[in-house]
Amino acid sequence: xxxxxxxxxxxxxxPERVGDYYDLxxxxxxxxxxxxxxxxxxxxxxxxxxxHIRTNTVCYLKRIMGCKLPTVRSYDIVEAxxxxxHANIVQLREVFLTNDFDDDQPSIVFVYDYLxxxxxxxxxxxxxxNSLLKGWSNPYNISGExxxxxxxxxxxxxxLLAEPLIWEYVVQMSSLIRTLHAASLACRCLHLxxxxxxxxxxxxxxxxxxxxxxVGISDILEGTIQGTIHQHMQNDLQDFGRLILMLACNSIVGxxxxxxxxxxxxxxxxxxxxxxNLILHFLVPSNTMKPRSINECMPMIGARFYAHIDSLxxxxxxxxxxxxxxxxxxxxxxxxxKLNTVLERPEYSMNQAWSETGDRYILKLFRDFIFHAIGxxxxxxxxxxxxxxxxxxxxxxxxxxxxxxSRDEQNVIIVSYSELHQAFERAFTELMNxxxxxxx
Amino acid sequence: xxxxxxxxxxxxxxPERVGDYYDLxxxxxxxxxxxxxxxxxxxxxxxxxxxHIRTNTVCYLKRIMGCKLPTVRSYDIVEAxxxxxHANIVQLREVFLTNDFDDDQPSIVFVYDYLxxxxxxxxxxxxxxNSLLKGWSNPYNISGExxxxxxxxxxxxxxLLAEPLIWEYVVQMSSLIRTLHAASLACRCLHLxxxxxxxxxxxxxxxxxxxxxxVGISDILEGTIQGTIHQHMQNDLQDFGRLILMLACNSIVGxxxxxxxxxxxxxxxxxxxxxxNLILHFLVPSNTMKPRSINECMPMIGARFYAHIDSLxxxxxxxxxxxxxxxxxxxxxxxxxKLNTVLERPEYSMNQAWSETGDRYILKLFRDFIFHAIGxxxxxxxxxxxxxxxxxxxxxxxxxxxxxxSRDEQNVIIVSYSELHQAFERAFTELMNxxxxxxx
Numbered sequence: 001x002x003x004x005x006x007x008x009x010x011x012x013x014x015p016e017r018v019g020d021y022y023d024l025x026x027x028x029x030x031x032x033x034x035x036x037x038x039x040x041x042x043x044x045x046x047x048x049x050x051x052h053i054r055t056n057t058v059c060y061l062k063r064i065m066g067c068k069l070p071t072v073r074s075y076d077i078v079e080a081x082x083x084x085x086h087a088n089i090v091q092l093r094e095v096f097l098t099n100d101f102d103d104d105q106p107s108i109v110f111v112y113d114y115l116x117x118x119x120x121x122x123x124x125x126x127x128x129x130n131s132l133l134k135g136w137s138n139p140y141n142i143s144g145e146x147x148x149x150x151x152x153x154x155x156x157x158x159x160l161l162a163e164p165l166i167w168e169y170v171v172q173m174s175s176l177i178r179t180l181h182a183a184s185l186a187c188r189c190l191h192l193x194x195x196x197x198x199x200x201x202x203x204x205x206x207x208x209x210x211x212x213x214x215v216g217i218s219d220i221l222e223g224t225i226q227g228t229i230h231q232h233m234q235n236d237l238q239d240f241g242r243l244i245l246m247l248a249c250n251s252i253v254g255x256x257x258x259x260x261x262x263x264x265x266x267x268x269x270x271x272x273x274x275x276x277n278l279i280l281h282f283l284v285p286s287n288t289m290k291p292r293s294i295n296e297c298m299p300m301i302g303a304r305f306y307a308h309i310d311s312l313x314x315x316x317x318x319x320x321x322x323x324x325x326x327x328x329x330x331x332x333x334x335x336x337x338k339l340n341t342v343l344e345r346p347e348y349s350m351n352q353a354w355s356e357t358g359d360r361y362i363l364k365l366f367r368d369f370i371f372h373a374i375g376x377x378x379x380x381x382x383x384x385x386x387x388x389x390x391x392x393x394x395x396x397x398x399x400x401x402x403x404x405x406s407r408d409e410q411n412v413i414i415v416s417y418s419e420l421h422q423a424f425e426r427a428f429t430e431l432m433n434x435x436x437x438x439x440x
Numbered sequence: 441x442x443x444x445x446x447x448x449x450x451x452x453x454x455p456e457r458v459g460d461y462y463d464l465x466x467x468x469x470x471x472x473x474x475x476x477x478x479x480x481x482x483x484x485x486x487x488x489x490x491x492h493i494r495t496n497t498v499c500y501l502k503r504i505m506g507c508k509l510p511t512v513r514s515y516d517i518v519e520a521x522x523x524x525x526h527a528n529i530v531q532l533r534e535v536f537l538t539n540d541f542d543d544d545q546p547s548i549v550f551v552y553d554y555l556x557x558x559x560x561x562x563x564x565x566x567x568x569x570n571s572l573l574k575g576w577s578n579p580y581n582i583s584g585e586x587x588x589x590x591x592x593x594x595x596x597x598x599x600l601l602a603e604p605l606i607w608e609y610v611v612q613m614s615s616l617i618r619t620l621h622a623a624s625l626a627c628r629c630l631h632l633x634x635x636x637x638x639x640x641x642x643x644x645x646x647x648x649x650x651x652x653x654x655v656g657i658s659d660i661l662e663g664t665i666q667g668t669i670h671q672h673m674q675n676d677l678q679d680f681g682r683l684i685l686m687l688a689c690n691s692i693v694g695x696x697x698x699x700x701x702x703x704x705x706x707x708x709x710x711x712x713x714x715x716x717n718l719i720l721h722f723l724v725p726s727n728t729m730k731p732r733s734i735n736e737c738m739p740m741i742g743a744r745f746y747a748h749i750d751s752l753x754x755x756x757x758x759x760x761x762x763x764x765x766x767x768x769x770x771x772x773x774x775x776x777x778k779l780n781t782v783l784e785r786p787e788y789s790m791n792q793a794w795s796e797t798g799d800r801y802i803l804k805l806f807r808d809f810i811f812h813a814i815g816x817x818x819x820x821x822x823x824x825x826x827x828x829x830x831x832x833x834x835x836x837x838x839x840x841x842x843x844x845x846s847r848d849e850q851n852v853i854i855v856s857y858s859e860l861h862q863a864f865e866r867a868f869t870e871l872m873n874x875x876x877x878x879x880x
Contacts, residue, residue, distance in 0.1 A: 086750065087749075087750050087753030087754060087757070088753075171749065174746075175746045175749060175750065178743070178746060179746075209753075295742075295743065298742060298743065298745075299739070302738060303618070303735065303738065305738075305745040305749070306614075306615045306618060306619075308749060309527075309611065309615060309745070309748060309749060309752065310526065310527050310615065312749065312752035312753065312756060313527030313528075313649075313752065314527060315756050316752060316755050316756045316759060317527070319756060319759040319760055319763055320759055322763055323759055323762055323763045323766060326763060326766035326767055326769070326770050327766055329766070329769050329770035329773045329774075330766050330769035330770075330773075332773050333769040333770075333772050333773040333776065334769075334824070336773065336776050336777070336780070337776070337811070337824065337827050340776070340780070340807070340810075340811040341811045341812070341820075341822060344784065344807075344808075344812070345812050345820070367780070367784075368784075370780075371777070371780040371781045372781070372784070372785050379874050380781075380785070380871050380874050382781060382871065382872065384774070384777065387777050431820050431822065432822065434819050434820050
């Protein structure tokens, strides 16, 4: 869903600017050319990637066509949704009505954060490759034909998801539902096609962080009446149970009423009782006297919170280690840029300070020493480690000494890194002060 | 405790190499010169930072002086501890007996991961600045004098820690205790001085990630007998309760028996009932019939797991964003190094290909264009954004065209970034192949 792919005719018909956004690219071209009604929102929708004109942030635009914005209270609703900032929810940034698309009728555009490199839960776990087993090994008797009792009860449940993965989804979904319900908002879009998962299963880089996308659209299109919010929340919880059931039996039909018994048997056979209890608890509609709450899933998750926390710590530590490595290259990049700025400036080519007797001539020789190392037979030596080590010692002003040779091999200068560093600082400061003093 | 600070005489007396480690620096010099018996381990200990001779990893060495290694089963114990890999435990890497320190008797050295920029919980929350209120406003009647009933019952509890912070500690400590107890190991060192906290409170960069340090030392020095492990685990849980109480009433004396009543009153006044229940649950010794388990803290933590998970997600996302920015500088650094390697090589100064009519002469002009921009009055323009933009377009081989001027201003060349990129690739490949072909 989030693959940026533009067919030429669509791009040609694209307005240059929509609201405060430019550089629109339709996402998922298969959908852009066909009038397509979203199953979740019952209107024709098109998704774009676009850039905000002032902040330059890349955003995800969801355009709802042919629908009037109900003016009643929609401002309050938008503001309430914009305040929701949660690690598992794609944040709503803005909603506006626009005629910028050359249409008969205005479109409503919902602006969200853009998340690169994601796919939907539907695509991740229910695409063609993971589809159901064929024939009698399929646990679901979809065609309704007579089958032997043992059909679909094979013990090879290799297609099922690993239980820890399902619990990771449970923790994250319950977390986002909890946050929304605490803010008196309902998701109303807990469907496989609305939940994004990190990474890309095709390239084998599937990760398990999820985000709920498209929040607030139903609320704004239909308008919420205060009385219905509790019903929507109860529906969320049922959707939650249904989602987990679909994931656990790895089948979309598994959550249909007529297959419920079979699905629960699969769950019971393959997973811990906690998972079955969780699914049953939320799937069965509650009576109005005692409404369910998302908090009831916490005892069932239990110690799995710790596993989730541990994996998050590990992720953070890996990122921090990588960052520590890369921060060095940022520093060295700035250093080398400054060095290049100082060296070989044409306006100084006749300057005394840069002549062969000058103080800062050594910087030029040092540059040769770093980058132009040659072997015994004059062959160039290309060694990144040498470059990095030299620059690091140079940056730190080490007291190590090196031997620099002039190009005509007539002069040899022995100099410490700290002297080089001082010479460099002087030269660069002089360059910086040029404007102030008016002369080099 | 983890500040690397070496006084000269200590360094002079330091062996060059201990076991597989070199470059030893004593940590916390105030401790290194004074014979100092660790309260936790009852032996004189010195801490060092050192580098492993083969892997070059920086490690934390804890040297236990004047103690014989009990040979019984210690190998098994060390192996069990080395397997413990947890986000809140400083991992034990190795234990060895050595005579490399010039001592009368051998020392036992425990090697751990080295964590930079940490301080102990003791230093973070119980150093002089945060000390108890003076006189009657001190809730604890330490001198035992007669005091009015209202003494220490002031409502200004400004010195107390924020409750969410305490719960963050609770989640992490319970997580590490759980992991150890599940592996049939006991911490035996849950003390303020053994728990490290991320960041530095002095510079205002206090973070809340904790690590338990010094694990396994008690087990190895004293040897565990299988029967005592359960008692040690129960002690861990009591230590846990005591630690949280000290943190909650922000006082070390607060956990002493005679002050318990006062401390619990402070907790009750200032925090939610959950926290008081948690402290009481673990602080009160259990009877042997029904031993406590760390899992019992989970219902009391409850929804605070979600808060912790959310903050970890936020941390990960921030790091990922920073990493995304820095990865670019790594790429640009490598690019600029390659460019510098190709340019201004003395051996090519007479080469036809680099002459003013040569194909690759444009690279030299491009370098001038990137780094030697000058304004209308000849003043140097130092603009990092210009450098980064040029290099990015150059790296990507953009079709944008730029106008390069020769130094004598006689020639103007209009060239696209992609042509420059191709010229650069050719030049660099030639340099790389020098050894293979034997000629430039």
